[in-house]
Amino acid sequence: MSDSPLFADFCNLLQTLSNQRGTEEKKKRLRRFVHTWRVKYGDFLPAMRLLLPQVDKNRYRLKESRLAKAYIDALGLGRDSEDAYELLKWKLPSSSKYSKSSGDFSAVAYEIIRSRSTVTVPTRTVHETVELLDDINASSGNEKKQSDYFKFAVTHYTAEEHQWLIRTILKDLKIGMSETSVFDVYHPQAKELYSVTSDLKKVCEKLQDPFARIGKSTIQLFHPFKPQLGQKQVPKNVKQLAHNGRFYIEEKVDGERAQMHYEKLSGDFKWFSRKATDYTDLYGSSKDSLDKLSGQVASCLAADSFILDGELVAYDPQLDVFLPFGTLKSSVLHGPFDIDDIHPCFLVFDIVYCNGVSLIDHPMEQRLEVLKAVVTERRGCISFIFRKEGTTFQHIVQALDEATTLNQEGIVVKNPGSIYEPGARNHSWVKVKPDYIDELRDNCDLLIVGADYGTGKRGSKLSQFLCAIRDDRLSSDESPKFATFAWIGTGYTVNELEEFSKIRQHFRSYNPRSQPEWLVHPEKSSESPDMIIDYHNSIVVEVKAAEICYANTYGSGYSLRFPRFARFRPDKSWKDCMTYQDVVTMKREGGQMNLSMSSRRPLSQDTFLNQKKKRLAIKDINRKRKGTSLIPTQIGTDSSGIKIHTSLFEGMTFYVVSGDDSHNKAELEKVIKSHGGSYEQTAKNANYVIAGSNINGVRIMALIQSQEHDIILPTWIMDCVKSQDIVPITPKYTVFLTKATKDKMSESIDPWGDSYTEQVNEQSLREIFQNIRQQELHDSARLIDDIKRKYFPRSEVPGFLFWRVTALLDFSPLNAPSLGRPSTISVDEAARNDRLDVVDLMIQSQGGTTHKYLGVDGDIDTEITHVVLDDCHLDGMQRIFKALTGRRQPRFVSMKWVSDCLDNRSLLDERLYEPRTTGSRVAN
Incomplete structure (x- = not known):
């Protein structure tokens, strides 16, 4: 009985898994392979090492450039030959017969090896292949030995086998199965055992029997484990x-x-x-x-x-x-x-x-x-x-x-x-x-100075761009210099990518040893571009990001976290781009930028008029302040003419710091007084502190800092009035609770607001589920944030394109009779709802959150980042805009924004998709 199957058979399995859709289908196929292996060959370790090269202990220290040189030598290619060029410049577009493989090194190598290899019949087993990989790993640092092993591989392995050998060495099989999925197929306890041993050999030995069960695994001295x-x-x-x-x-x-x-x-x-x-x-x-x-x-x-x-x-x-x-x-x-x-x-x-x-x-x-x-x-x-x-x-x-x-x-x-x-x-x-906690306030105008060719579908296009800032520390008589700052690889449409190609003829190959005088970039940086462009021939782009951070791989010493293309700035030249001092100032002030345009309120003439009135009012206050003991927000409402309707709040004293969108401070104080309560203008003698808007304000933060007062939302007061009873204070009503209150509350309410003693009704159950859901969404967002930072710094996370999007969809109401409208909707309105249903699924399928707006007041109960409208029905635009008054204004976009984002696999600039009615711009 052979100790393992042919490596070619294993490659066929990998190819099948790569082509298969759906994790469960992949698992079924792999499960059959594992079962057959166990029956015929026993020890699964050789196959496990090839299935999980990313956790195998072989380090290889070989990337695409060194692999290219190894194969050039092993195949006997001339250094100036076309095939050698294709291997070395595998990311660059090609006009040769290998053009379809550009952007995938293993595919380029496969094409070249196939055209030259004389090996047509596979002969090497999985076990022999693992031994070869061990030899390649052991020869790291010895180029001659490594070269001999690759020469051996070229004369003993088919081109198809080389493709998977290369992916194994690069530790990226591209089969769409995670480490957890592979372990789960092998044995239910495989993942647990690997977590405490970090040893594939032990996992395969102890769990060779699929029905075996081991006790709780634990760590051992001198055996590494995966840390918490x-x-x-x-x-x-x-x-x-x-x-x-x-x-x-x-x-x-x-x-x-x-x-x-x-x-x-x-x-x-x-x-x-x-x-x-x-x-x-x-x-x-x-x-x-x-x-x-x-x-x-x-x-x-x-x-x-x-x-x-x-x-x-x-x-x-x-x-x-x-x-x-x-x-x-x-x-x-x-x-x-x-x-x-x-x-x-x-x-x-x-x-x-x-x-x-x-x-x-x-x-x-x-x-x-x-x-x-x-x-x-x-x-x-x-x-x-x-x-x-x-x-x-x-x-x-x-x-x-x-x-x-x-x-x-x-x-x-x-x-x-x-x-x-x-x-x-x-x-x-x-x-x-x-x-x-925070995000950047302003976008950056940056100069394009370099570019990389993409991989996969963008393999023949310049699709990632290196941006720079101008060094304004130089004197006016010195030639300008530009320090590299960040890469952008997402945010633009296919058409915008074509716009970049207009400057393509000005790009030339980048050589770190002969860098132009105007460019400041570390010679041995891991962020070096394939091509560079002279600043005279380049363009300025606006870039969104989350944060400015330190980075010694860029000439500026700084970079951006989560950068994304926003738009071209044809109105600006290299003289107008962001400077070094701008970056230092922004970093000193917190380095925070606004990643989403949704947090900006739209500017209009009224906005500037209001700002002017505000400045005049402040001046007037300052003039009068000398004779006033309290500023206006601390002066209580005149209660002399308020009639007492009930004794609901009798014996209770309130300090209202601020109101909310529904009731301002004065209105709340009138409500308190009319229902038997009293109010103060300091927290010292108050039983309850009420705060709604601006909960991060100085006075509220000072109260929280003191940890002496419970701070309650205004909705609690209104709910008490509505029910004509003192409603129990639950987490949904609180801004801050003292330790004593929280300890007391924990005796009757769980962290999600579910009472241990009170019966739940439909509304309270919905609130509990909403609390749980919000926590889950928050946790998921942080996890996706981490994944993007680590693995997708220049692109969006696959499957989570809309994870920062909370969209409001303008549906035609189906329960029309309750709104005083006809009981049926027209065919036209039904078609509109069908189109929005599709958009709803598109957004949710990529991690976004959606809410349906049916025209009912109070129907919008969450923070919205985008409002999606049907191009054929823009009548609800002003109605929704009015309903959102007082909130952060979202972006109004057409349905085409959603579909175009999916087509381009990138969030696009919302301003290009603003719905328009008879030539007038939406109020955004």
Whole structure:
């Protein structure tokens, strides 16, 4: 019996999975393959390594450029030959027979190998292929040996097999199956076991029998595991994070996640990265290695054995500071450990194993007690992460504000009662960064200075563009210079992409060693372009983004987070683009830009008139202030003429800070008085503080800071009046609650607003589900945000094109009789609803949220980013605009905006799709 099937058969499986649609269908096909393998060949490890190259321990250190050179040598291609050029410039468009493969290196290589290879019959097995890949990995750094292995591959593997060999080496099979899906097919406990061992061999050995069940897996000394990760969000529901009313707030360090394994008897160390990469050679394998970090920390460790979880950072003893992430590796590689020079330091935040016992099932507060007992700090070598306790959301806000002031990355909030879950990303640890809270205020006008050819369908087009800012630190008599700033690869339509092609003839190949004098860009930057364009021949574009951040891979030292093309600026030249000082100023002021146009109110003549009136009113107030003890917003309503209708609020004193969109401060005070209550203009003697609009204002934030008063929304007052009873205060009515109130409330209400004692009705159940739904949406948004930042920095996340969109669809009402209209709708209106139904599905299928507007007052109960109108029925435009008065004005767009965004796989500029009626622009 052969030990494995032919590699060609395995390649056929991969091709089938790649072509198959739907995860479940892929799983069925893979499940049949796994079953056959188990019956015929036993050990599934060789196949598992090929199915999951991204988690296999082989690192290869080969990218497309080095692979191209290896194949040029193995195939005996002339350096100046057409095929060699195609391999080296695989991303560039081609006029040759390989043009359809442009943008996919494995496809280009397949075409070239197929036209030259004499191997037509496959002979190599999966097992032999894995051995070849191991040899290629082991020869990393030895070009001659590596070249010999590729020459062997060219003479023993077919072109089809080479395509999958290349994808394996690049660790991207493109079969549409995640690591979790593959593990799930192999065995229900495979993912769990891999999380605590990071060892495919153990997974395949222990779970070879599909019906076998193992006990709860746990971590082991000197075996890497996948660390627990934190959610990225703003944790407003701190009760989920609290244990006995408190939680931990830790500094978020800009380092490299690492785990340290140590055994006192042998003196052995092991260091592993988050992805289980063995870093022991870098940081030391023994307590006697004084030229490594291990030798410096050994004396600080008191237990017989343990595993510590933490962050490796670079430490500067001269400045007594921890340095940014990019300096860590250089601090290790520049020479032996020198306590007086920049060196690595281990910041510990958890212990998961001690004296032969796993601690992962123990609560965090107990693990930290053990940590302090067995580890002694040594400044600059091993330290505990800075940690403090909190009890309210305001403590989180304060900690984040302090972190921002100190230019730190953010904070991590942790539940003291939580266990450690290897490989999990759950709500017991929450990461909070400043960019989760704010977004940029203004867009950037940037100059195009470079471009890259796209991949896949855009393989023959310049589709990603490098933007720059003008360096205005130069004197006026010096030639202008432009520093690279950010890449854009999304936001434009196919037609707009064609607009970029108008300057295509001015692009020329980029050579980092002969950079033009006007361009400022790091020579060895990983963000270098394929082509560059002289600034005289270029164009200015407007770019939206989320944040300005530091980035040493760009000439400016800064970059943008989530940049997106907004529009061309033909009215501007290179002299008018954003400058270095503009960037520094914006970064100093918070570096926040508005990613969505929906947060801007439309400017009109009335807007400027109102602003002028506002300025005059402020001047008038300032003139009168000298003789007035309170400013106008602190002067109470004249209650002398108010009649008392009921005694609903008798004996209750209110302080109304502000009203809301429905009732202003004066109206609320009249309501309180007319129902037997009284009101003050300070919180000192008030039983209830009421605040609606501007809940982030100075006075409200000061009240929250004091933590002495509950702050209630105005809707509570109106609901009490409506029911003629004092309605219980639930989370939906609150802005802020004191700890005492929250503790009391938690005895009768769960975090979602569901009472333990009161019967629910349809309305209250809807509110509970809405609270849960909002939290789920918030969590999903942060997860998508993280995925985009890591894996799709120049494009949209596939399947979530509209995830930031909350659309209002202008449907023709179907329940017309209740609105005083005819009981039936016309054929025309029915067709309109059908068209909007399709748009509804389009938006939701790409992660967006939709709401149907049927013309009923109060029908809009959420924050809307876009209003989608049928081009054939624009009569509701002004009606909706009126209904949205007082809110952030959304973007009004036609249905074509939705379909065009889907066609272009990118969010397009809404201004191009504004509906128009008889030549007049929509009020946006």
